Amino acid sequence: MEVRLPLPLRNVEGLLFERGIDICQETVRFWWNRFGAMFAAIAGPNLFVQ
Secondary structure (H helix, E strand, O other), X not given: OEOOOOOOHHHHHHHHHHOXXXXXXXXXXXXHHXXXXXXXXXXXXXXXXX
């Protein structure tokens, strides 16, 4: 079974806010542009396969 759910940047902002981290969407976008490819390479294609 494989489950992949898209997580829009605005949802990431909301999830962090619920945990007491108040940042703007532009900060999340900056982090994604800077570190997203690195996270994807580390996770690999089988991250969500069960």
